[in-house]
Amino acid sequence: MDNTLKFADSHEWVKDNGDGTVTIGISQHAQEMLGDVVFVDLPEVEAELDAGESFSLVESVKAASDIYAPITGEVIEVNEELEDSPELINEEPYEGGWIVKVKMSDAAELDNLKSAEEYANSIEEE
Template sequence: MDATLKFAESHEWVKDNGDGTVTVGISDHAQQLLGDVVFVDLPEIGTEVEIGEGFSLVESVKAASDIYGPVNGEVVEVNEELEDSPELVNEAPFEGGWIAKIKLAEDSNLDHLMNAEAYQATIED
């Protein structure tokens, strides 16, 4: 697991791109719980994202799960590869399986998110 990633309690990961944007996806733990992903409902470019509000949906053979905003901001890019290859969420949740890039709102920061170690502790309980 990449030590630079931050995590939300709802199992989204956030990578700071260093340019005012972050890349967001779901954790390895979340994709394991979901099982084989068969569809990702990507948000539209320009979608406003709010912490704790659903902005995307991942469907697996077992269930459909909302993806919640880990930050406040606006979707500036989506991973269109997931339209044809939703299984990337399972195969490479931290690389090819990312869902969206979000431009952080001006007052947004990542301080409320957990580091990898703290997140790992929450899923081991």
């Protein structure tokens, strides 16, 4: 697991791109719980995200799961590859399976998220 990633309690990961933007996806643990992903409902570019609010839906053979924004900001890019290859979320949750890139409204929100180690400890306790 990439130690530069931050995690929300709702199993989204955030990578700080170092330029005021972040990349967001769902964790290895989340995709394992979902099973084989068959569809991802992507938000529109320029959509405004509010931390804690649902912005996407990931459907698997088992369930549909809301994806929540770990931070507040504006969507600047969506991973269009997921439209044809939603299984990238299963195969590469931290690489090719990213969902959106967001321009942060407040970088201080990153401090509210868990480190990779804290997140790993929290899912062991479940």
